Amino acid sequence: MLNRSVQAVRTSLLIMLTFVPSMMAGRAFGDDGLSLLQDPSLGITRSLLERYESDRQAFERSYSIPGSKMERARLREFLTQWVEKLHQVDFDELHQDQKIDWLLLSNQVRYELQNTDLQEKREQETEILIPFRSRIVELAENKRSMKSIDSRAAAETLVALGKEVEEVTRQVKSDELTTSTVLGNRAVRALELQIRSLADWYEFYDGYDPLFTWWTKAPYEETRKKLTSLRDQMKSKFVGSDEDVIIGDPIGHDALMLELDYEMIPYTPEELIEIANAEFAWCEKEMFRAATDLGFEGNWLKALEHVKSLHVEPGQQPQMIREQAIEAINYIKENNLVTVPPLCEEIWRMEMMSPERQKIAPFFLGGEVIQVSFPTDGMEHEAKLMSLRGNNRHFARATVHHELIPGHHLQGFMAQRYREHRRQFRTPFLIEGWALHWEMLLWDREFQKSAEDRVGMLFWRSHRCARIIFSLNFHLNKMNAKDCVNFLVERVGHERRNAEAEVRRSVSGDYGPLYQAAYMLGGLQMRSLHKQLVGGGRMTDREFHDAVLMENSIPLEMIRASLMEVPLTREAKPSWRFYEAP
Numbered sequence: 001m002l003n004r005s006v007q008a009v010r011t012s013l014l015i016m017l018t019f020v021p022s023m024m025a026g027r028a029f030g031d032d033g034l035s036l037l038q039d040p041s042l043g044i045t046r047s048l049l050e051r052y053e054s055d056r057q058a059f060e061r062s063y064s065i066p067g068s069k070m071e072r073a074r075l076r077e078f079l080t081q082w083v084e085k086l087h088q089v090d091f092d093e094l095h096q097d098q099k100i101d102w103l104l105l106s107n108q109v110r111y112e113l114q115n116t117d118l119q120e121k122r123e124q125e126t127e128i129l130i131p132f133r134s135r136i137v138e139l140a141e142n143k144r145s146m147k148s149i150d151s152r153a154a155a156e157t158l159v160a161l162g163k164e165v166e167e168v169t170r171q172v173k174s175d176e177l178t179t180s181t182v183l184g185n186r187a188v189r190a191l192e193l194q195i196r197s198l199a200d201w202y203e204f205y206d207g208y209d210p211l212f213t214w215w216t217k218a219p220y221e222e223t224r225k226k227l228t229s230l231r232d233q234m235k236s237k238f239v240g241s242d243e244d245v246i247i248g249d250p251i252g253h254d255a256l257m258l259e260l261d262y263e264m265i266p267y268t269p270e271e272l273i274e275i276a277n278a279e280f281a282w283c284e285k286e287m288f289r290a291a292t293d294l295g296f297e298g299n300w301l302k303a304l305e306h307v308k309s310l311h312v313e314p315g316q317q318p319q320m321i322r323e324q325a326i327e328a329i330n331y332i333k334e335n336n337l338v339t340v341p342p343l344c345e346e347i348w349r350m351e352m353m354s355p356e357r358q359k360i361a362p363f364f365l366g367g368e369v370i371q372v373s374f375p376t377d378g379m380e381h382e383a384k385l386m387s388l389r390g391n392n393r394h395f396a397r398a399t400v401h402h403e404l405i406p407g408h409h410l411q412g413f414m415a416q417r418y419r420e421h422r423r424q425f426r427t428p429f430l431i432e433g434w435a436l437h438w439e440m441l442l443w444d445r446e447f448q449k450s451a452e453d454r455v456g457m458l459f460w461r462s463h464r465c466a467r468i469i470f471s472l473n474f475h476l477n478k479m480n481a482k483d484c485v486n487f488l489v490e491r492v493g494h495e496r497r498n499a500e501a502e503v504r505r506s507v508s509g510d511y512g513p514l515y516q517a518a519y520m521l522g523g524l525q526m527r528s529l530h531k532q533l534v535g536g537g538r539m540t541d542r543e544f545h546d547a548v549l550m551e552n553s554i555p556l557e558m559i560r561a562s563l564m565e566v567p568l569t570r571e572a573k574p575s576w577r578f579y580e581a582p
Helices: 004-024 044-062 069-087 096-124 133-144 151-173 181-205 210-239 253-262 269-293 300-308 317-334 342-347 381-390 393-397 408-415 420-425 428-444 451-475 481-492 496-507 515-533 541-550 556-563
Strands: 349-352 369-372
Touching: 044 069, 044 096, 044 420, 069 096, 069 133, 096 253, 096 420, 096 556, 133 151, 133 181, 151 210, 181 210, 253 269, 253 451, 269 300, 269 451, 269 515, 300 393, 300 451, 317 349, 317 369, 317 393, 342 408, 381 496, 393 451, 408 428, 408 541, 428 451, 428 515, 428 556, 451 481, 451 496, 451 515, 481 496, 496 515, 515 541, 515 556, 541 556
Parallel strands: 349 369
Antiparallel strands: none
């Protein structure tokens, strides 16, 4: 049998030859064969991953017209080419690391193909409110294709577009067109994209083509006003004017299943909610014990109120965060739990979060720079108090290490240095699960010094359980945004404004639909893997944590396959049922 490195180069050359005939076709974007070739100086799968990432990014830069069916069809063609390309690889001849790379890319391409169909369906649901979208898209597509423009015809298109917009505006005003808040909000966002797309089209020619400006200036300005007016009408009618109202866009059961399959989580949303409820029950028992130890006879709300009052004075938060960061770093190093490179320990920094940002992220955010949430002098009095209480000493002690070392900062530092070609597959189940694992491991190691510390750690652990429950139920249409806020206030003990910020962050679309669930679920995956390898005596803590970091931020099912040498096939499906009840 050939040496594996020689075999990898031969496989690369075979794939190259397979796609060389396409150079004769002379078609656009990669069909000249160049984007389908491999770099034989790299391993076959690393070459594939890096080429796919470069091609995909080039595709996104080039094709960016919102609502373009032509571009969506081209995306499907592009992804299908990559399915065929992956099929050419002799999977059985790859070693374990390469098999994992192959499966990661195959999973990515398959997900993007399926997600393209779902996004098209969601777009079609707004068609009744934006029936004229195709006119704007056609103008943008002609510009993208660099076709010569007929300025008079363009002006007539703008006039016809304006009349269609007028008719939709009339129907909205007269209540002939009605829809839900969710769909109305989606349509408003889609219309804003079309207004910007039309502006990009117009500005490309305006002033550079005098005849174009002569014909189109007046109809463009008039049509733009009509589009803006329709957007405002739809927003007023379907969404409302209260900026503090939280409006999300549930994706439904089928889309959640697609997301879970992509993240390699072999559970249904309903099963994950059951897991969260079991973990929540454990938290409640431990909180009862901590409240009793504090003299509150098991009353967790009174214990929580006591802990919330233990915040530092204004101006003292940065010093407290620094002390807690150093404490965690020293603990990790003294107990030989994970390698902490000296440069990683040296370069972390701190910034204070703006009041505007705190409306979405009321607590810390981390990485190389920890962003500290704390009240500013310009906040309203109630907002100041809620921020003080929500960022108290004991809540912070449970999360500073989550954001810095051994959490996100150490994780990000290592991800830039090991298997960086996998960065395109980064998943919150590993990113947030890694940091959550440390919260649970430090609890098990009794890092908490007092009952107040236990309450702080349990608050966050309960919060992670709650995130699974409310976010998945929201996307299953079983809870609305108000229900989610009330759940966080009543069951976890959040300040109401902080709860609103958490829900807004979860459902507004800025994060993926599984992101909030990924904290606890990823932590439970890490906990299970740690138990198997460290608890089973196959690795030390330090060996285990270093090995996980060196795999980069990929789904934990694949990290498990690497560390435990799980046999893999090209047809491998997620199968790791990682949860064990507490």
